Amino acid sequence: MTVAQQAARPARADSIFFPAMAWAMMAVVLTGFAPSWFLRSYIPIPIPLVPLSPLIMVHGTAFTLWMVLFITQTSLVAANRRDIHRKLGWWGAGLAVAMMVLGWMAALDSLRHGATPVPGISPATFFVVPIGSLAAFAPLVLLGVFNRKRADYHKRYMLISIMVVLTPASARIPLWYFPQISPLLFGFAVADIFLLALVGYDFYRRGKIHPATWIGGAILIALEPGRMIIGQTQWWQAFANSLV
Numbered sequence: 001m002t003v004a005q006q007a008a009r010p011a012r013a014d015s016i017f018f019p020a021m022a023w024a025m026m027a028v029v030l031t032g033f034a035p036s037w038f039l040r041s042y043i044p045i046p047i048p049l050v051p052l053s054p055l056i057m058v059h060g061t062a063f064t065l066w067m068v069l070f071i072t073q074t075s076l077v078a079a080n081r082r083d084i085h086r087k088l089g090w091w092g093a094g095l096a097v098a099m100m101v102l103g104w105m106a107a108l109d110s111l112r113h114g115a116t117p118v119p120g121i122s123p124a125t126f127f128v129v130p131i132g133s134l135a136a137f138a139p140l141v142l143l144g145v146f147n148r149k150r151a152d153y154h155k156r157y158m159l160i161s162i163m164v165v166l167t168p169a170s171a172r173i174p175l176w177y178f179p180q181i182s183p184l185l186f187g188f189a190v191a192d193i194f195l196l197a198l199v200g201y202d203f204y205r206r207g208k209i210h211p212a213t214w215i216g217g218a219i220l221i222a223l224e225p226g227r228m229i230i231g232q233t234q235w236w237q238a239f240a241n242s243l244v
Contacts, residue, residue, distance in 0.1 A: 015078030017201050018155055021194065022071040025162050028190060029067055032169030033060070059106035062099050063165070069095065070162060077155070089148065096141045103134045103165075112244055121184065124240035128231030129167060129184070136164040136223050140216055153212040159198060160216030163191045164223060188224045195220055 030038060037060050040052070069092050076085040107130040110116075116126040144157035171187030195217050202210045209217075230236050 013201075013205060014155070018159065019071065019074040019078050021159060021197065022067075022074045022162075025166060025194065026067045026071060028166060028173070029064070029169045032172040035174070036172065053109065055102075055105055055109055059102040062095065062102050066092075066095055066099060067162070070158070073158075074155075077151075086148075089145075093141075093145055096137075100134055100138055103130060103137075107131055107134075108243060111240060124237050124244075125228075125231040127240045127243075128227045128236060129171070132223055132227030132230075133165045133167060136219050137161050140164065140219065143212075143215070147212070152210060156198065156210055156212035157216055160195070160213070160220060163194050163216075164220055166191050166194070184228075191220060191224075 069088065073085055073088060073092070076082070076088070107127060110130075111123050111127045114123045116123045140157050140161035144154050144161060147153035147157060167184075167187040167190075169187075170190035171183045173183075173186065173190075175181050175183065175186060195213075198213055199209055199217070202208065202213050
Protein backbone atom coordinates (compact mmCIF):
# COMPACT_ATOMS: atom_id res chain seq x y z
CA MET A 1 0.00 0.00 0.00
CA THR A 2 2.78 2.43 0.95
CA VAL A 3 4.78 1.67 -2.19
CA ALA A 4 1.69 2.15 -4.37
CA GLN A 5 0.91 5.48 -2.69
CA GLN A 6 4.47 6.70 -3.22
CA ALA A 7 4.35 5.69 -6.88
CA ALA A 8 1.03 7.50 -7.39
CA ARG A 9 2.18 10.69 -5.69
CA PRO A 10 4.20 12.06 -8.67
CA ALA A 11 1.24 11.52 -11.00
CA ARG A 12 -0.99 13.52 -8.67
CA ALA A 13 1.67 16.23 -8.51
CA ASP A 14 1.79 16.37 -12.33
CA SER A 15 -1.99 16.65 -12.48
CA ILE A 16 -1.78 19.78 -10.34
CA PHE A 17 1.42 21.41 -11.60
CA PHE A 18 0.98 21.33 -15.38
CA PRO A 19 -2.67 22.50 -15.47
CA ALA A 20 -1.77 25.25 -12.97
CA MET A 21 1.07 26.40 -15.21
CA ALA A 22 -1.26 26.38 -18.22
CA TRP A 23 -3.83 28.54 -16.42
CA ALA A 24 -1.15 30.93 -15.15
CA MET A 25 0.21 31.43 -18.66
CA MET A 26 -3.32 31.97 -19.98
CA ALA A 27 -3.70 34.71 -17.34
CA VAL A 28 -0.57 36.39 -18.72
CA VAL A 29 -1.95 36.22 -22.26
CA LEU A 30 -5.32 37.64 -21.22
CA THR A 31 -3.69 40.46 -19.25
CA GLY A 32 -1.14 41.36 -21.91
CA PHE A 33 -3.49 41.32 -24.87
CA ALA A 34 -6.56 42.78 -23.12
CA PRO A 35 -5.93 46.36 -24.37
CA SER A 36 -5.06 45.44 -27.95
CA TRP A 37 -7.19 42.33 -28.50
CA PHE A 38 -9.60 40.96 -25.89
CA LEU A 39 -10.86 44.29 -24.49
CA ARG A 40 -9.66 46.58 -27.24
CA SER A 41 -12.81 48.72 -27.26
CA TYR A 42 -12.79 49.31 -23.51
CA ILE A 43 -9.15 49.90 -22.46
CA PRO A 44 -7.21 52.96 -23.71
CA ILE A 45 -3.61 52.31 -24.75
CA PRO A 46 -0.92 54.98 -25.29
CA ILE A 47 0.79 53.34 -28.29
CA PRO A 48 -0.40 52.90 -31.90
CA LEU A 49 -2.50 49.79 -32.39
CA VAL A 50 -2.22 47.47 -35.35
CA PRO A 51 -5.51 47.63 -37.27
CA LEU A 52 -7.63 44.57 -36.63
CA SER A 53 -7.47 43.25 -40.14
CA PRO A 54 -8.86 39.78 -40.93
CA LEU A 55 -5.27 38.48 -40.75
CA ILE A 56 -4.70 39.83 -37.24
CA MET A 57 -8.06 38.51 -36.07
CA VAL A 58 -7.31 35.01 -37.41
CA HIS A 59 -3.81 35.16 -35.92
CA GLY A 60 -5.14 36.20 -32.51
CA THR A 61 -7.82 33.53 -32.63
CA ALA A 62 -5.30 30.80 -33.52
CA PHE A 63 -2.93 31.69 -30.70
CA THR A 64 -5.82 31.94 -28.23
CA LEU A 65 -7.01 28.51 -29.35
CA TRP A 66 -3.51 27.16 -28.73
CA MET A 67 -3.69 28.34 -25.12
CA VAL A 68 -7.19 26.88 -24.72
CA LEU A 69 -5.99 23.61 -26.25
CA PHE A 70 -3.01 23.49 -23.90
CA ILE A 71 -5.26 23.96 -20.88
CA THR A 72 -7.59 21.28 -22.24
CA GLN A 73 -4.77 18.83 -22.89
CA THR A 74 -3.21 19.20 -19.44
CA SER A 75 -6.66 18.84 -17.87
CA LEU A 76 -7.40 15.69 -19.88
CA VAL A 77 -4.16 14.06 -18.74
CA ALA A 78 -4.93 15.06 -15.15
CA ALA A 79 -8.35 13.41 -15.55
CA ASN A 80 -6.67 10.31 -17.05
CA ARG A 81 -8.41 10.79 -20.41
CA ARG A 82 -5.33 10.17 -22.50
CA ASP A 83 -7.46 8.72 -25.32
CA ILE A 84 -9.04 12.11 -25.99
CA HIS A 85 -5.69 13.80 -25.33
CA ARG A 86 -4.06 11.79 -28.14
CA LYS A 87 -6.84 12.54 -30.61
CA LEU A 88 -6.68 16.26 -29.90
CA GLY A 89 -2.89 16.11 -30.16
CA TRP A 90 -2.97 15.67 -33.94
CA TRP A 91 -5.33 18.61 -34.28
CA GLY A 92 -2.88 20.51 -32.11
CA ALA A 93 -0.01 19.66 -34.45
CA GLY A 94 -1.99 21.10 -37.35
CA LEU A 95 -2.79 24.20 -35.32
CA ALA A 96 0.92 24.63 -34.51
CA VAL A 97 1.75 24.66 -38.23
CA ALA A 98 -0.99 27.23 -38.83
CA MET A 99 0.39 29.33 -35.98
CA MET A 100 3.82 29.38 -37.57
CA VAL A 101 2.41 30.68 -40.85
CA LEU A 102 0.02 33.14 -39.21
CA GLY A 103 2.71 34.29 -36.76
CA TRP A 104 5.05 35.20 -39.62
CA MET A 105 2.28 36.96 -41.53
CA ALA A 106 1.09 38.90 -38.47
CA ALA A 107 4.64 39.94 -37.51
CA LEU A 108 5.20 41.15 -41.06
CA ASP A 109 1.88 43.01 -41.00
CA SER A 110 2.85 44.76 -37.75
CA LEU A 111 6.25 45.66 -39.20
CA ARG A 112 4.64 47.21 -42.27
CA HIS A 113 2.28 49.22 -40.09
CA GLY A 114 5.23 50.45 -38.00
CA ALA A 115 3.71 49.03 -34.82
CA THR A 116 5.75 48.18 -31.74
CA PRO A 117 4.46 47.64 -28.18
CA VAL A 118 7.80 48.71 -26.68
CA PRO A 119 8.52 52.46 -26.68
CA GLY A 120 12.02 53.30 -27.81
CA ILE A 121 12.45 50.18 -29.94
CA SER A 122 11.96 50.54 -33.66
CA PRO A 123 9.51 48.26 -35.48
CA ALA A 124 12.42 46.73 -37.40
CA THR A 125 14.19 45.83 -34.17
CA PHE A 126 11.03 44.55 -32.47
CA PHE A 127 10.34 42.39 -35.52
CA VAL A 128 13.02 40.01 -34.22
CA VAL A 129 10.98 39.33 -31.06
CA PRO A 130 8.04 37.47 -32.67
CA ILE A 131 10.29 35.92 -35.32
CA GLY A 132 12.68 34.66 -32.65
CA SER A 133 9.76 33.22 -30.70
CA LEU A 134 8.55 31.34 -33.77
CA ALA A 135 12.07 30.09 -34.48
CA ALA A 136 12.19 28.51 -31.01
CA PHE A 137 8.54 27.44 -30.95
CA ALA A 138 8.88 25.14 -33.98
CA PRO A 139 11.69 22.85 -32.71
CA LEU A 140 10.16 22.66 -29.22
CA VAL A 141 6.80 21.54 -30.61
CA LEU A 142 8.57 19.04 -32.87
CA LEU A 143 10.48 17.67 -29.89
CA GLY A 144 7.18 17.39 -28.05
CA VAL A 145 5.59 15.50 -30.93
CA PHE A 146 8.56 13.17 -31.38
CA ASN A 147 8.55 12.41 -27.64
CA ARG A 148 4.79 11.94 -27.32
CA LYS A 149 5.31 8.39 -26.03
CA ARG A 150 7.61 9.64 -23.29
CA ALA A 151 5.17 11.68 -21.24
CA ASP A 152 7.72 13.36 -18.98
CA TYR A 153 9.63 14.70 -22.01
CA HIS A 154 6.52 15.50 -24.02
CA LYS A 155 4.81 17.65 -21.39
CA ARG A 156 7.97 19.64 -20.63
CA TYR A 157 8.72 20.43 -24.26
CA MET A 158 5.14 21.52 -24.84
CA LEU A 159 5.17 23.64 -21.69
CA ILE A 160 8.37 25.43 -22.69
CA SER A 161 7.01 25.94 -26.21
CA ILE A 162 4.34 28.14 -24.58
CA MET A 163 6.98 30.05 -22.64
CA VAL A 164 8.87 31.08 -25.77
CA VAL A 165 5.77 32.60 -27.39
CA LEU A 166 4.65 34.29 -24.17
CA THR A 167 6.92 37.34 -24.54
CA PRO A 168 4.67 39.33 -26.92
CA ALA A 169 1.87 39.04 -24.34
CA SER A 170 3.92 39.66 -21.19
CA ALA A 171 5.77 42.60 -22.79
CA ARG A 172 2.38 44.26 -23.27
CA ILE A 173 1.34 44.02 -19.61
CA PRO A 174 0.89 47.61 -18.36
CA LEU A 175 3.52 48.59 -15.80
CA TRP A 176 1.83 51.71 -14.47
CA TYR A 177 3.67 51.69 -11.14
CA PHE A 178 7.07 50.73 -12.60
CA PRO A 179 7.53 52.85 -15.74
CA GLN A 180 11.32 52.58 -15.47
CA ILE A 181 11.20 48.84 -16.25
CA SER A 182 11.67 47.91 -19.90
CA PRO A 183 8.54 46.09 -21.12
CA LEU A 184 10.67 43.72 -23.16
CA LEU A 185 12.92 42.83 -20.22
CA PHE A 186 9.80 42.32 -18.13
CA GLY A 187 8.47 40.02 -20.83
CA PHE A 188 11.66 37.97 -20.73
CA ALA A 189 11.52 37.88 -16.92
CA VAL A 190 7.99 36.47 -16.96
CA ALA A 191 9.08 33.59 -19.20
CA ASP A 192 12.09 33.00 -16.94
CA ILE A 193 9.84 32.83 -13.86
CA PHE A 194 7.82 30.06 -15.49
CA LEU A 195 11.03 28.25 -16.40
CA LEU A 196 12.29 28.57 -12.82
CA ALA A 197 8.98 27.13 -11.61
CA LEU A 198 9.54 24.11 -13.86
CA VAL A 199 13.12 23.73 -12.62
CA GLY A 200 11.87 23.86 -9.04
CA TYR A 201 9.24 21.26 -9.83
CA ASP A 202 11.90 18.99 -11.38
CA PHE A 203 13.92 19.18 -8.16
CA TYR A 204 10.80 18.38 -6.16
CA ARG A 205 9.91 15.42 -8.38
CA ARG A 206 13.29 14.03 -9.36
CA GLY A 207 15.92 15.73 -7.23
CA LYS A 208 17.53 17.11 -10.41
CA ILE A 209 16.64 18.98 -13.58
CA HIS A 210 14.94 16.88 -16.25
CA PRO A 211 16.86 16.59 -19.58
CA ALA A 212 13.92 18.10 -21.47
CA THR A 213 13.98 21.09 -19.12
CA TRP A 214 17.71 21.48 -19.75
CA ILE A 215 17.25 21.47 -23.54
CA GLY A 216 14.12 23.60 -23.66
CA GLY A 217 15.43 25.97 -21.02
CA ALA A 218 18.70 26.44 -22.93
CA ILE A 219 16.73 27.39 -26.05
CA LEU A 220 14.63 29.87 -24.06
CA ILE A 221 17.55 31.49 -22.22
CA ALA A 222 19.74 31.75 -25.34
CA LEU A 223 16.83 33.25 -27.26
CA GLU A 224 16.38 36.25 -24.96
CA PRO A 225 19.67 38.16 -25.41
CA GLY A 226 20.39 36.46 -28.72
CA ARG A 227 17.49 37.89 -30.67
CA MET A 228 17.95 41.40 -29.28
CA ILE A 229 21.61 41.34 -30.33
CA ILE A 230 20.54 40.15 -33.79
CA GLY A 231 17.73 42.70 -33.97
CA GLN A 232 20.16 45.61 -33.66
CA THR A 233 22.60 44.43 -36.30
CA GLN A 234 22.87 46.20 -39.64
CA TRP A 235 21.98 43.14 -41.65
CA TRP A 236 18.79 42.51 -39.64
CA GLN A 237 17.73 46.15 -40.00
CA ALA A 238 18.33 45.91 -43.74
CA PHE A 239 16.39 42.63 -43.90
CA ALA A 240 13.43 44.06 -41.97
CA ASN A 241 13.38 47.27 -43.97
CA SER A 242 13.47 45.32 -47.22
CA LEU A 243 10.30 43.53 -46.13
CA VAL A 244 8.61 46.86 -45.48
